[in-house]
Structure formats: structure tokens, C-alpha cells
Amino acid sequence: MQFKLWQNRFGFKALIVLAFAALLVSACAPIAPADDGGMAAMDDEKVTITWAMWGSPSEVATHQSVADAFMEENSDIAIEILAEPWGDYFTKIQTLWASGDSSVVPDVLFLSPIVNYASQGVLENLDPWIEASGYNTDDYWPSLLQYGMYEGSVYGFPRDIGLEVLYYNIDIFDEVGAPYPDDTWTWDDLAAVSELLTDVDDSGRVNRYALGMEGGKWMIWVMQNRGTALDDMRNPSRCALADEGAVEAVQFFKDMLDSNYFMPPSNMGQAGGDAAVFQSGQVAMIIQNASRVSAFNAAGMNYDVSVIPIPADGQRASAAGGAAWVMSALSDNKDEAWTFLSWLQSTDGGQRIYTASGEILPALQSTAKSDAFLNSGQPPANRQAFITEGENARMGRIGYFVEWSEINGSFISPGRDQILIGEVSVPDGLAAICEQVDAFLADNGFPK
Amino acid sequence: MSRWRRYRPDQQWEAYLFLLPSFVGFLIFVAIPVVASLALSFYNWNLLSPPEFAGLENYSQLLTNDRVFRKVLFNTSYFIVTIVPLQLAFGLLLAVALNQGMRGLEIYRLIYFMPVVTTIVAAALVFQWFFNRDFGILAAAIWELAATTGLPVRPPDWLNDPDWAKPAVVILTLWKNTGFTMVIYLAALQGVPTELYDAAKVDGASPWQRFRFVTFPMVSPTTFFLMVIQMIGAFQLFSEAFVMTQGGPAQATLTIVYYIYQMAFEFQRMGRGAAVAWVLFIFIFIFTLVQTRLQRRWVHYEAGGES
Numbered sequence: 001m002q003f004k005l006w007q008n009r010f011g012f013k014a015l016i017v018l019a020f021a022a023l024l025v026s027a028c029a030p031i032a033p034a035d036d037g038g039m040a041a042m043d044d045e046k047v048t049i050t051w052a053m054w055g056s057p058s059e060v061a062t063h064q065s066v067a068d069a070f071m072e073e074n075s076d077i078a079i080e081i082l083a084e085p086w087g088d089y090f091t092k093i094q095t096l097w098a099s100g101d102s103s104v105v106p107d108v109l110f111l112s113p114i115v116n117y118a119s120q121g122v123l124e125n126l127d128p129w130i131e132a133s134g135y136n137t138d139d140y141w142p143s144l145l146q147y148g149m150y151e152g153s154v155y156g157f158p159r160d161i162g163l164e165v166l167y168y169n170i171d172i173f174d175e176v177g178a179p180y181p182d183d184t185w186t187w188d189d190l191a192a193v194s195e196l197l198t199d200v201d202d203s204g205r206v207n208r209y210a211l212g213m214e215g216g217k218w219m220i221w222v223m224q225n226r227g228t229a230l231d232d233m234r235n236p237s238r239c240a241l242a243d244e245g246a247v248e249a250v251q252f253f254k255d256m257l258d259s260n261y262f263m264p265p266s267n268m269g270q271a272g273g274d275a276a277v278f279q280s281g282q283v284a285m286i287i288q289n290a291s292r293v294s295a296f297n298a299a300g301m302n303y304d305v306s307v308i309p310i311p312a313d314g315q316r317a318s319a320a321g322g323a324a325w326v327m328s329a330l331s332d333n334k335d336e337a338w339t340f341l342s343w344l345q346s347t348d349g350g351q352r353i354y355t356a357s358g359e360i361l362p363a364l365q366s367t368a369k370s371d372a373f374l375n376s377g378q379p380p381a382n383r384q385a386f387i388t389e390g391e392n393a394r395m396g397r398i399g400y401f402v403e404w405s406e407i408n409g410s411f412i413s414p415g416r417d418q419i420l421i422g423e424v425s426v427p428d429g430l431a432a433i434c435e436q437v438d439a440f441l442a443d444n445g446f447p448k
Numbered sequence: 449m450s451r452w453r454r455y456r457p458d459q460q461w462e463a464y465l466f467l468l469p470s471f472v473g474f475l476i477f478v479a480i481p482v483v484a485s486l487a488l489s490f491y492n493w494n495l496l497s498p499p500e501f502a503g504l505e506n507y508s509q510l511l512t513n514d515r516v517f518r519k520v521l522f523n524t525s526y527f528i529v530t531i532v533p534l535q536l537a538f539g540l541l542l543a544v545a546l547n548q549g550m551r552g553l554e555i556y557r558l559i560y561f562m563p564v565v566t567t568i569v570a571a572a573l574v575f576q577w578f579f580n581r582d583f584g585i586l587a588a589a590i591w592e593l594a595a596t597t598g599l600p601v602r603p604p605d606w607l608n609d610p611d612w613a614k615p616a617v618v619i620l621t622l623w624k625n626t627g628f629t630m631v632i633y634l635a636a637l638q639g640v641p642t643e644l645y646d647a648a649k650v651d652g653a654s655p656w657q658r659f660r661f662v663t664f665p666m667v668s669p670t671t672f673f674l675m676v677i678q679m680i681g682a683f684q685l686f687s688e689a690f691v692m693t694q695g696g697p698a699q700a701t702l703t704i705v706y707y708i709y710q711m712a713f714e715f716q717r718m719g720r721g722a723a724v725a726w727v728l729f730i731f732i733f734i735f736t737l738v739q740t741r742l743q744r745r746w747v748h749y750e751a752g753g754e755s
Contacts, residue, residue, distance in 0.1 A: 095495070117496065122496055203595040204602060264608055266697055270579075270607060271582070271583070402494075402716075405716075406717070418610075421610065421698065
């Protein structure tokens with residue numbers, strides 16, 4: 001009864017309309033009008049550079065300290081950070097670019113792989129900027145800058161070099177009385193020591209594997225044995241994985257796997273990844289880049305690093321690659337963006353701060369050979385291993401063309417899984433991969 | 449009552465007004481993207497450069513020249529023919545067991561329904577450890593057996609062996625969804641009139657016969673509903689494989705939806721991904737249509753007038 005009275009007094013319909021109008025207005029209202037322009041004008045025409053990257057909260061904190069240091073030196077430029085988790089970052093950035101609106105696309109971004117973006121014309125060609133400012137590109141590790149290049153021009157500056165070294169757990173080595181690895185080690189030495197380090201129950205259950213490594217890094221063995229995935233990693237005409245060097249290399253590590261020396265990569269992933277199994281002592285050695293150092297130091301582990309053992313007549317083949325800073329071709333403030341970019345990639349600027357944070361092996365040799373890296377006073381003791389691998393780093397771990405991710409994701413990785421599982425023999429498995437890759441290359445008009 | 453009569457007979461705009469908010473949402477987030485994806489499937493587009501018209505190339509490549517797609521179709525069929533019947537069977541079994549008038553029905557119902565509301569990502573991560581050969585609880589029991597008895601038994605390497613990875617995904621999916629089919633069946637069972645059972649008992653029907661000739665036909669509309677829903681669900685299997693096996697090992701758990709994701713967001717082939725999505729739609733459409741046709745043969749609807 002009361003309800004009815006109430007309805008009559010106010011008019012039920014009017015109420016609905018009102019409520020709906022409120023809803024509409026709130027739904028359609030622009031989210032915080034963009035009056036940054038006005039603010040900047042008041043603030044002595046300060047130019048704002050948007051700086052985008054992925055990263056964990058602790059990495060973002062480091063990025064923020066880099067931005068703060070830059071702004072202290074350059075009071076006329078403000079840096080605004082746009083950080084996203086790795087999983088969403090690339091989709092987000094591509095969507096922003098697809099919008100074509102220069103006000104929302106970040107000016108300076110962290111990207112990988114560079115060639116995919118450079119080939120689409122969304123990145124600024126840095127050659128003219130390098131020439132005009134006299135920026136020293138010789139300071140990069142050999143081959144590293146190749147990673148940021150497309151058709152002979154530089155489009156990105158790798159922030160760090162993702163080269164791998166061999167981490168080993170000193171406690172476990174001491175426990176079984178194994179000699180520590182050094183730069184004379186070959187694959188045979190690795191296998192011999194793995195025998196000592198591996199711990200298998202009578203039942204066949206493995207308590208400890210000698211070595212752990214992510215599956216995606218397998219090309220390191222192939223390249224150490226002078227093999228390669230494709231005949232030309234920029235413009236391939238055929239798959240080279242069935243060639244002798246590659247077959248030998250994969251066979252060696254398949255044997256390591258069958259002897260329980262090498263933890264199956266997928267198993268390691270399920271156990272939490274290489275850092276987790278290394279810290280828990282489930283593996284005695286891992287092959288990984290410098291990114292693990294800060295975590296192992298924080299955990300107080302007793303470990304050191306060494307160069308990765310190579311075959312008797314092989315070569316060092318750590319990866320010359322790393323995510324790179326780029327400038328968006330759509331940027332409205334390219335001068336300021338270049339100022340920031342070139343400062344980021346200098347020993348006195350960003351490189352030193354990142355290196356001091358312990359998160360990276362710097363892209364610049366001068367930074368790596370400075371006290372910030374070599375004499376940081378923290379483990380690992382043998383930092384020279386990074387320098388040795390760096391001086392011998394090679395490109396070619398990944399393909400420098402757009403279709404590589406599909407070739408790798410659809411054919412090479414699944415084929416490698418089949419080999420490691422033992423579904424096919426090594427030569428047959430590699431031949432099967434190559435058959436599929438060659439067909440794909442032909443279908444997609446390679447060589448271009 | 450008199451109030452209602454005062455409404456105009458053509459008075460419909462209030463209804464549309466009420467519909468509008470959800471309709472706007474449907475339009476923006478469902479209808480427009482669906483149409484856009486159909487258009488997209490005729491283009492090559494990598495998000496960054498302008499789309500290029502490709503005609504039927506995305507479809508023809510898929511059907512004639514894509515080994516991975518064939519593998520993906522096989523995997524998805526495997527999941528459909530295992531997951532759908534098992535899920536219905538287990539759901540009905542549990543529902544019949546719980547429908548025996550036992551005490552604490554609510555508690556059991558809650559226990560079995562809990563996985564349904566558990567986040568799939570958390571569940572898949574836990575199952576990943578559960579299945580692990582070196583330290584998983586499932587394997588630990590077998591290793592223990594091997595160690596104590598000296599028998600040469602070895603636990604399967606569930607997630608790293610293509611022959612075992614599919615069953616692992618099936619087990620996770622069953623664990624996750626059986627509670628749902630059980631609850632629906634339970635509701636259906638409670639709607640079966642007890643007179644029918646009484647009559648069957650008087651006629652001397654055994655418990656199995658009562659199940660076969662009373663329960664089963666009486667819940668057949670529910671079975672039909674669940675079959676359609678679960679088949680669509682199995683066609684769209686993704687999260688389980690994405691989190692637990694990443695589609696591996698060696699693409700053994702790569703499903704159609706996973707392939708759409710890979711094509712569109714890992715390989716930046718939006719058009720090809722959209723084409724796979726439309727092929728999936730056509731499959732689901734055909735299968736649902738066939739099921740609807742076939743239901744006349746086995747689904748028993750109790751005529752409303754008779755009761």
C-alpha cells in the first residue's frame with residue numbers, strides 16, 4: 001500500500017527515466033579530461049616523455065629511480081612511466097599503436113624483438129640521431145647492436161645482453177668432491193662431473209639432476225657446435241637443423257637427458273623454473289643469464305659462475321641479444337626522446353644505475369668493465385665469465401624476421417619436445433622439423 | 449489490478465529502456481566484435497600495419513595446408529569424446545548416490561561443487577604439481593611402492609609425455625566440472641515423481657531396471673541440455689591446457705581455442721586467428737544442430753497434460 005502511494009506521488013516512470021539518465025551520463029562522461037597540456041604550459045613548458053616497459057614491481061622501482069636521476073639532470077623534461085606486466089604489455093602497446101593517436105603512444109619503449117616492429121614502420125630510425133649527436137655505438141658488445149637493427153639501420157638500443165653463463169652450487173660441488181668448472185671445460189668434462197653430481201635412488205627416482213636449463217635455450221649447444229637453426233637468420237632459404245653439427249649437439253644433450261644428468265626442461269618449468277630448482281638444490285648447475293644474480297644473492301646462496309663448457313673443437317656461443325629501448329615514430333617530442341634515450345644508454349646515465357641494481361649485464365662494454373659491474377662487492381666472484389662470454393657473443397639464436405615466432409612456435413619447439421621426450425630419434429626428429437620449416441619457408445616466399 | 453489496465457496497449461518503450469544497458473554492452477563487447485572478426489578473417493593483419501585483403505586465403509590455408517591445425521582438430525576431438533561422456537556419467541553417478549536420501553546432503557553437494565567455483569588458474573597450477581613425476585604426490589606414492597617392494601614400477605611422466613598429457617587435462621577438467629553436471633542432475637532427479645518408482649517396484653523392477661527405465665528417461669532432457677553445454681565447453685577448452693601444459697608437450701594439448709590465441713596474439717596473424725574462430729563456430733553450430741535433431745530419438749519429455 002505504502003509503495004503504491006509513494007509511486008503515485010513521485011511518478012514511477014519519471015524515476016526510472018531519471019535513474020537511467022544518471023547512468024547514461026556517468027557512462028558517457030569522458031574519463032578525466034586530458035588537461036595535462038595546460039598543466040605543462042604553466043610549468044615552464046616542461047615536455048613530458050612517456051616511457052613504457054614491462055617489469056615486476058621491483059624492476060619498475062629501478063626504472064623509476066632511473067627516471068628520477070634523469071629528471072634531476074634535465075629539469076625541462078618530465079618522464080612518465082607506463083609499466084605493464086609482461087603478459088599484457090605487447091598487446092597493449094600494439095593496440096595503442098593501432099589507434100594511431102600520438103598522444104597515447106609512448107615516446108620511448110622497451111621492445112623485443114625489434115625487427116617485428118621496425119618492419120612495420122612504427123619505430124624511429126635512429127641512424128640520423130646517432131650521426132647528428134656522435135653517439136658511440138662501438139661501445140656495444142660485438143653483434144649486440146645487430147639485435148636492434150633492421151635493414152642495416154639501428155632502430156633500438158639493447159639495454160642489456162642476455163648472454164648465459166654456467167651457475168654452479170659450490171656446496172653441492174664440495175659435497176661430492178667435484179672440481180669447479182673453469183674456461184678449459186669441454187662437454188666431456190661437463191658430462192664427467194654431471195655423473196658425480198647426479199643423485200638417483202635405486203628405484204630410479206632422481207633426487208638431484210646435475211644441470212637445468214630452459215628448453216628455449218637449446219640453440220646454445222647447436223651454435224657451440226657450429227650449427228645453426230636456419231642457413232641465414234635474417235632471410236633464410238632453408239632449415240639447417242638436420243646438418244651434422246646440429247645433430248651432434250642435440251644428440252649429446254639427449255644423452256645427458258637420458259642419463260638423468262639434465263633435468264627435462266618442462267619438468268623444470270613445472271617445478272618453478274631454473275631459479276627455484278637451483279635454490280632448492282634440485283639441480284647443481286643452471287645455464288642462465290645475469291638476471292638471476294640478484295635473487296641468488298638475496299637468498300644468500302653459496303654459488304659462482306663460469307663460462308659454459310663447449311665441445312672440443314667448438315666455439316663460445318652465448319646469445320647477443322636483449323630487449324631494446326626504441327623511439328616511437330609517432331612521437332611528438334623526438335628531440336627530448338632522443339636526449340632521454342641516449343642518456344639511458346650511457347655509462348654515466350641509465351646503464352650504470354641498472355647495473356648497480358644487479359638486474360642486468362649492461363649492453364655497453366665500458367659499463368660492464370667498470371666497477372659498477374666488475375667490483376660490485378657481491379657474488380658471483382668470477383664476473384670475468386660474463387666478460388669472456390660477452391666478447392664471444394653471437395647473433396643467430398633467434399631469427400631476425402617477422403615469421404620467426406611462428407616457425408619457432410609451431411615447428412621447432414614442438415619438434416624439439418618430441419626429440420627430448422624420445423618419441424623420435426635425434427636425426428629423424430631434426431629432419432622432420434626441417435621438412436616442416438622448409439615447407440613453411442617456401443609457402444611464405446622465402447628467401448625474400 | 450486496476451493500475452495495469454491503465455497502461456497503453458502499445459506501451460513498450462519502458463521495456464526497451466530496461467533492456468538498453470545490457471543491450472549496449474552486448475553490442476559493444478559481443479555483436480560488433482563478432483561481425484568485425486568475420487570481416488577480419490578475410491584480411492591479413494598484424495595489428496601494426498594496415499590490414500591487407502586476402503579473400504579466402506586464411507580459410508584455404510587452414511583447411512589444405514596447415515599441419516598444426518589438423519593436430520589441433522584431433523586434440524580437440526579427443527577432448528570432446530572423452531570429457532563429455534565421462535562428465536555426464538560421473539555427474540549422474542554422483543547425483544544418484546547423493547539422491548538416496550543420505551544425511552548431510554548439503555555438505556557433499558558443497559564439496560563436489562567447490563571445484564566449479566575454484567579459479568581454473570589456481571587449480572591448474574596445483575594439478576601441475578600433483579602430476580609432476582619427481583615430486584608430485586601422485587608419483588610419490590608409486591616411487592614409494594617401487595622403493596619398498598623393489599618392483600620395477602615407474603610413475604608416468606604425466607605432463608611431459610604426449611600420451612599422458614591429454615589424460616591429465618581430461619582429469620583436471622573432470623575434477624573441475626563434474627560438480628556442475630552433478631548439481632543439475634540432482635535437481636532433475638528430485639523432480640522425478642516417486643509414484644513412478646513405486647509403480648516400478650510393484651511391477652518387480654530391480655534397482656538397475658528402475659534406473660534404466662525410470663530414472664534415465666526421466667532425466668533425459670537434462671542429459672540433452674548438459675550434453676550440448678558440455679560439448680560446447682569441450683570445443684572451447686583453453687585455460688586448462690594454457691596453464692597446466694602450455695599446449696605441450698609437442699602440441700599434444702594444443703586445442704582449437706589455444707590455436708586461435710597463438711595465431712592472433714603470439715604470431716600476430718589476426719586474420720588467420722579470426723578464420724580459425726569462425727571455423728570453430730561452424731563446427732559448434734553443426735554439432736549442436738545435429739544433437740538437436742537426434743534428440744527426438746532418445747530424449748523423453750514428460751507430456752505436460754498427463755501429469
